[in-house]
Every structure is written in structure tokens, then in C-alpha cells.
Amino acid sequence: MSDSCRLPPCDAGADGELRPPAPSAVLQVVRMRAAGRTAVEDEVLEEVPVALSYNGVSHAVMLATPSDLEDFALGFSISEGIVSAPQEIHDMEILPGPDGIVIEMRIATPRFLALKDARRTLAGRTGCGLCGVERLAQAIRPVPERPKAGAPIALAAIDEALRQLPHWQPLRELTGASHAAAWVDAGGQIRLVREDAGRHNALDKLGGALLRSGLPVAEGFVLTSSRASYEMVHKAASIGATALIAVSAPTALAIRTAAAAGILLAGFARPGQLVAYTDAERLSGELPSADASRTFM
Structure with missing residues (x-):
């Protein structure tokens, strides 16, 4: 080498x-x-x-x-x-x-x-004529539909978590290169964060940490510093999350998957703004006005 x-x-x-x-x-x-x-x-x-x-x-x-x-x-x-x-x-x-x-x-x-x-x-x-079709079908794994809607989430709680997130990213502060995935409680307080060069890895790390912690995953929400792909929605659902908030855009497949699974999905989240793609009725209250003095990401 x-x-x-x-x-x-x-x-x-x-x-x-x-x-x-x-x-x-x-x-x-x-x-x-x-x-x-x-x-x-x-x-x-x-x-x-x-x-x-x-x-x-x-x-x-x-x-x-x-x-x-x-x-x-x-x-x-x-x-x-x-x-x-x-x-x-x-x-x-x-x-x-x-x-x-x-x-x-x-x-x-x-x-x-x-x-x-x-x-x-x-x-x-690998040698069969239709193996490609079956493999394509296997690429999109079903996400179990939740029997009941997740808890309401205050827009002010999302705004507070967005304000906090940069201060929970020591690797990003050092290098500027890491993604973060955080679990936020209903009051908007970040309780766990994991970082990685890869956004999927960061979410897997957060999932493992949450499973060890015993925190009530469904009562808060997952916040990610990346876009929201199908895989990100699937990983969030697999650990029992009922909401995924992303600072960048989702894909159309991610939106359809979140809708089918009963997961609230929001993107383009910044202090004072976001776009809700599924379960918008679960978002309560109003977003505070964006403060130009705040620093974000």
C-alpha cells in the first residue's frame, strides 16, 4: 500500500x-x-x-x-x-x-x-434470467406501518433542537466534514448525538446508542444534518422513531415510505422554517421568527 x-x-x-x-x-x-x-x-x-x-x-x-x-x-x-x-x-x-x-x-x-x-x-x-427483477424488488424493504399516530411535536421544540445541534458536533467543529444524527426529546432538548463521515452510519450509530439507552424513542424525534433518503427513513423506523427532521431535502421515495409507515417527515429545517412532507397535522404551535444573530450549521 x-x-x-x-x-x-x-x-x-x-x-x-x-x-x-x-x-x-x-x-x-x-x-x-x-x-x-x-x-x-x-x-x-x-x-x-x-x-x-x-x-x-x-x-x-x-x-x-x-x-x-x-x-x-x-x-x-x-x-x-x-x-x-x-x-x-x-x-x-x-x-x-x-x-x-x-x-x-x-x-x-x-x-x-x-x-x-x-x-x-x-x-x-446469479445465473437465472430474472434474477435482476427479484433483486430490484429486494432493494426496497417494507417498513411496518404503525398502529397509531405518533405524538404531536411542537414546532418550537424543533427550532430549539436546530439551534443546539451545532454545539453537539465536536467532530464537525474540528474537521467540518462529519454528519450528525440526534435524538431530541419532546421539549426540544438534544439527548443523544452520533457523528460520522457517512449520514447512514451516523444514524446507525444513533440507533445503537438509543437501543442501549432505554430512552422513549417514539416520544421524541430524530434530527439529521443531511438529506433524508429512503434508507434514512427506513433506519429511523427500524429503531422505533415516529418523526425524522432533516436539514436538507428528502427524496420522493423517502416521502412515500414515511407516509406508508406513519412517520412525520420534514426537510429544509432551519431556525424559523421547515417543510413538512408527511403528517403535518402532528406539528403543533408556531415556529419562532428566525434570528439573524443565530449561527446554524
């Missing part, structure tokens, strides 16, 4: 065991302005290959920021339907190495057998 592609070094603890690298690195850069060029140090966000392995079988390799990896593994396992509850993951070990990080999980036998069957089915269809 050339120097230009070298992965960040793993740290060795006092016991000699390798630790995952830091989520950011200090690198030499050249800053250019009208006044000239300056060689300076800059904090840059890391991303490394992370392999998710179940009962010794590698399932997926993702590029992720090496922080909150336990939350990431749990959230990914839930959102992808590999397990249905944290208790079905019996053991988890994070194994850093020179080529990346392996997260080895031991899951319940019925879940592992189902995972093996799914993998075997996909492998067996």
Missing part, C-alpha cells in the same frame, strides 16, 4: 492490545488566500474500512469514522434486519488491524441461520 493510501495507525493500549484509531487526524495542508499561501496543520476527519462479521462470516464492509463502533454495529444489525433486538447479539468484539477494523459479533443461532439462508439465496440466483 502506498504512503498516499495508508490507513491511520492503530493505537496500542497499556496492555499491548490494539485500539481503533482516533476519529480525526492532524495533517499538513497549504491554505490559500488572496494574501498568499500558508503551510498549516489542519484537523481532518478519518474514515476506515469497517467489516461487520456475524458468527465468523463477514457480511459487509463499510467506510466509517472509527468512533462509537459498538453503537454502529448494533444500529446496523437492527436496521438491516439481521437481528430484531439487542439481546440477539450475544457477544461483540472490535478487532483493529492494519487493513481496517473487524467487528465480530456472535448472534443467536436462528438469526444466523436466517442470514445464511438469505446469502445462499442471493448466490443461487
